Amino acid sequence: MEMFKTLIIILLSSVLVDNYVLSRFLGICPFLGVSKKLDQATGMGVAVTVVMLIATAATWPIQYYVLDALGLGYLQNIVFILIIATLVQMIELLLRRFSPALHKGLGVYLPLITTNCAVLGVTINNILDGYTFIESMVSSLGCGLGFLLAMVLFSGLRSRIDESNIPAPFRGLAVTLIAASFISLAFMGFGGIVENIFA
Amino acid sequence: MKKNLKNIAVLVCICAVITVLLAATNAITAPLIEKNQNAAANEALLVVMPGAEGFETVDITAYSLPQTVTEAHKETSGRGYVVKLVTTGYGSDFVIMCGVSSDGVVTGAVCLSSNETLGKEKTYGENFKDKNADDVDAVDTLAGATKTTEAYKNAVKDALNTAVILGGGSVDIRTEEEILADNLNAALPAGEGKFQKHFFAEIVDGVDAVYTADNGAGYVCVIGDAFIGVNADGTAITADAVGADKAAAAVATIKATTLTDIDLTAYPTLANTVVSAKKTATGNFVVETKGAGYGIKGGNEYVPASGEYIIVKVSMTADGKIIDCLTVSQGETANLGDACKDEAFYGQFDGKTEADYTEIDAIAGATMTTDGYKQAIERAFAAVKVLNGGVK
Amino acid sequence: MSKNSNLSVLLNGIIKENPVLVLILGTCPTLATTGTVDGALGMGLAALAVLVCSNVFISLLRNVIPETMRIPCYIVIIAGFVTVVKMIVQAYLPDLYATLGVYLDLITVNCIILGRAEMFAGKNPVIRSALDGVGMGLGFTLSLVVMATIREVFGSGSFAGYEIPFMQEYTIAFLTKAPGGLLVYGLLIALIYVVTKGAFPKKKSFSCEGCPNASNCYTPNCAEKGVEN
Numbered sequence: 001m002e003m004f005k006t007l008i009i010i011l012l013s014s015v016l017v018d019n020y021v022l023s024r025f026l027g028i029c030p031f032l033g034v035s036k037k038l039d040q041a042t043g044m045g046v047a048v049t050v051v052m053l054i055a056t057a058a059t060w061p062i063q064y065y066v067l068d069a070l071g072l073g074y075l076q077n078i079v080f081i082l083i084i085a086t087l088v089q090m091i092e093l094l095l096r097r098f099s100p101a102l103h104k105g106l107g108v109y110l111p112l113i114t115t116n117c118a119v120l121g122v123t124i125n126n127i128l129d130g131y132t133f134i135e136s137m138v139s140s141l142g143c144g145l146g147f148l149l150a151m152v153l154f155s156g157l158r159s160r161i162d163e164s165n166i167p168a169p170f171r172g173l174a175v176t177l178i179a180a181s182f183i184s185l186a187f188m189g190f191g192g193i194v195e196n197i198f199a
Numbered sequence: 200m201k202k203n204l205k206n207i208a209v210l211v212c213i214c215a216v217i218t219v220l221l222a223a224t225n226a227i228t229a230p231l232i233e234k235n236q237n238a239a240a241n242e243a244l245l246v247v248m249p250g251a252e253g254f255e256t257v258d259i260t261a262y263s264l265p266q267t268v269t270e271a272h273k274e275t276s277g278r279g280y281v282v283k284l285v286t287t288g289y290g291s292d293f294v295i296m297c298g299v300s301s302d303g304v305v306t307g308a309v310c311l312s313s314n315e316t317l318g319k320e321k322t323y324g325e326n327f328k329d330k331n332a333d334d335v336d337a338v339d340t341l342a343g344a345t346k347t348t349e350a351y352k353n354a355v356k357d358a359l360n361t362a363v364i365l366g367g368g369s370v371d372i373r374t375e376e377e378i379l380a381d382n383l384n385a386a387l388p389a390g391e392g393k394f395q396k397h398f399f400a401e402i403v404d405g406v407d408a409v410y411t412a413d414n415g416a417g418y419v420c421v422i423g424d425a426f427i428g429v430n431a432d433g434t435a436i437t438a439d440a441v442g443a444d445k446a447a448a449a450v451a452t453i454k455a456t457t458l459t460d461i462d463l464t465a466y467p468t469l470a471n472t473v474v475s476a477k478k479t480a481t482g483n484f485v486v487e488t489k490g491a492g493y494g495i496k497g498g499n500e501y502v503p504a505s506g507e508y509i510i511v512k513v514s515m516t517a518d519g520k521i522i523d524c525l526t527v528s529q530g531e532t533a534n535l536g537d538a539c540k541d542e543a544f545y546g547q548f549d550g551k552t553e554a555d556y557t558e559i560d561a562i563a564g565a566t567m568t569t570d571g572y573k574q575a576i577e578r579a580f581a582a583v584k585v586l587n588g589g590v591k
Numbered sequence: 592m593s594k595n596s597n598l599s600v601l602l603n604g605i606i607k608e609n610p611v612l613v614l615i616l617g618t619c620p621t622l623a624t625t626g627t628v629d630g631a632l633g634m635g636l637a638a639l640a641v642l643v644c645s646n647v648f649i650s651l652l653r654n655v656i657p658e659t660m661r662i663p664c665y666i667v668i669i670a671g672f673v674t675v676v677k678m679i680v681q682a683y684l685p686d687l688y689a690t691l692g693v694y695l696d697l698i699t700v701n702c703i704i705l706g707r708a709e710m711f712a713g714k715n716p717v718i719r720s721a722l723d724g725v726g727m728g729l730g731f732t733l734s735l736v737v738m739a740t741i742r743e744v745f746g747s748g749s750f751a752g753y754e755i756p757f758m759q760e761y762t763i764a765f766l767t768k769a770p771g772g773l774l775v776y777g778l779l780i781a782l783i784y785v786v787t788k789g790a791f792p793k794k795k796s797f798s799c800e801g802c803p804n805a806s807n808c809y810t811p812n813c814a815e816k817g818v819e820n
Contacts, residue, residue: 023769025623029702032618074225074678075218077696078670085666117619117700124696169784170777173615177777185770206660213652213664217671224675228682235685 014142027118049144492571604726635732
């Protein structure tokens with residue numbers, strides 16, 4: 001029960017409070033770049049979630065059973081980024097070979113994810129926070145879902161912005177950032193709520 | 200194929216070069232990083248032991264320490280110890296860090312986290328600096344925060360004791376209840392550690408308290424500091440002749456005491472105030488009376504009153520002198536009014552008469568409870584007058 | 592000043608192709624570490640160090656690294672230097688390490704560094720690559736410090752930790768938090784548009800342009816570039 005509670009808190013706080021995009025600023029490039037249309041935003045969000053989960057499942061055991069065991073903790077960064085890059089390539093190849101439909105929906109976003117700081121960020125953060133394997137997986141799921149949520153919400157907002165008449169200096173980049181700022185402001189309201197759900 | 204091999208070779212070579220570079224950097228920086236991390240961890244410890252050179256963590260499971268101790272650190276140059284304690288004050292999880300020098304003086308104490316109501320406890324620890332075990336009780340209390348103060352002082356005492364134990368000495372770390380239980384057990388091992396305090400219906404001179412073994416093996420009489428075991432047949436098992444005589448006499452009195460129920464329906468004026476009444480062969484009375492405390496008179500729309508009376512059991516001589524007093528039940532506010540169930544409070548009524556029973560220390564912060572309790576005692580006096588042949 | 596002079600390579604990164612304010616690269620650290628001037632300066636200099644080292648190393652190896660394997664090689668080299676810089680910061684500047692935390696690790700995936708490796712160091716001689724690294728790094732640092740100054744002065748009424756008497760009374764606390772970063776960045780970009788009369792920033796909207804992975808990527812967005820625009 002206690003463990004279940006911890007997991008729920010980790011999940012909710014990584015989706016809402018410590019949202020990777022809106023409060024930790026990880027994965028800003030795809031957030032701003034691929035959020036123009038709802039279907040693209042959803043595809044990217046799901047792809048990131050899947051990659052985060054697989055990457056965590058691969059990096060967590062390697063950190064504890066290979067790097068720490070051999071005293072090679074300083075190779076963490078290189079090893080993680082290589083694992084993520086390799087995994088992404090493999091998933092992409094597999095999807096293209098075995099499920100062209102899924103590849104069309106998700107696979108096209110995969111190469112973008114290799115250098116997505118949210119994926120590297122979540123794997124490193126799981127180690128830094130000292131999470132167990134299950135906690136790490138839940139935290140990755142939460143971060144992925146949080147990313148998806150932010151993408152979907154923001155794509156709705158952007159379609160409204162595109163229809164508006166915006167002063168020239170703000171057109172394009174500036175108004176996108178300012179709109180993101182307001183979504184982020186709204187998410188700040190979740191601060192302090194999750195810890196107190198079970199209090 | 201050959202091209203692939205060359206590609207892989209290049210990547211492997213680059214990886215190897217980078218790994219060597221990292222290993223070299225790591226060899227240089229690792230000791231410094233470790234030192235930094237230790238320094239950060241020791242920062243909190245340094246606050247309570249200024250000037251310490253370094254700390255090493257003590258394995259507290261290897262010692263028998265007070266239960267409040269959660270961490271202990273030894274200063275590497277032998278200056279003393281820093282102890283982390285978790286205790287319970289007004290709220291739960293009151294975390295205190297306390298430094299103790301090797302000669303038993305507090306070098307500093309801080310509250311790391313607390314749910315206490317005031318916030319003053321954050322700086323209260325400063326008052327303990329440079330105090331030793333004998334001075335701790337004399338430290339000024341925090342106004343209006345008796346429980347916090349008590350928890351803090353006990354934590355500091357525990358820290359001082361811990362330092363003594365870790366330093367190789369021995370010290371009594373038992374709580375008052377544990378000391379009492381140990382004494383009772385030593386005086387009457389046949390009681391198997393389970394005792395009830397006896398409620399007196401007869402006056403027994405020279406004995407401070409009597410504990411009855413739950414299993415009927417006998418009694419333990421407390422006379423001053425002495426604990427004297429008495430067998431169920433009334434013979435004392437201690438060599439102390441004077442005490443043994445007194446104890447045997449006390450037990451004889453207890454065993455001779457018989458109580459007869461008094462039919463309260465014959466006394467309609469007592470119907471609302473008295474729960475039960477009994478009489479001894481020697482003419483003493485034991486009555487249970489109701490008093491209206493916070494449970495009846497208090498409460499508000501947010502925290503409703505419990506609706507329970509304070510029920511007090513009082514034994515009294517026919518001429519109105521209280522022999523013993525005990526709280527039977529109460530529904531007062533938790534942490535404040537429920538102090539009326541502690542013997543420290545109701546023990547004050549022993550030996551009082553109608554003239555001076557109000558001269559007792561009230562429960563701090565619980566006027567309604569104190570007043571309700573006095574009302575119950577007052578009703579006991581009135582009831583005994585009626586039962587002893589007054590107006591029905 | 593000829594277009595190819597070493598000086599122009601250096602200045603290019605600071606002004607004409609400022610990575611943050613003109614090319615709009617490295618948005619994540621830009622937003623995340625500009626809450627305080629100290630953090631921004633630390634982040635900027637750490638990235639500068641990694642950028643110069645990786646540029647020099649990659650430029651040295653530019654004839655050895657096979658074309659098809661260049662991205663993994665670049666990533667390994669960059670990740671290696673990031674770890675070196677991280678360890679040095681952790682050892683000698685523990686306070687800065689505590690401020691930057693995981694963002695130091697994430698310099699690995701900073702698009703500026705991979706982008707410069709791909710666009711410049713992989714094709715140019717060592718000296719020029721080093722200068723490009725210094726220029727880009729300084730440009731990055733400069734923009735970060737400018738943003739951090741705005742956020743810290745108005746958000747917490749101080750500059751690099753030193754309190755400013757008058758500003759202390761009127762702080763806009765949310766500027767130091769996450770939404771403030773996005774807002775200030777948006778306003779700065781609008782300001783640059785006004786000052787340069789629309790010539791800058793070069794990038795008009797967020798897309799895959801400038802993304803070092805764009806070449807091996809076929810998202811609808813990148814496809815759009817060719818079809819719709």
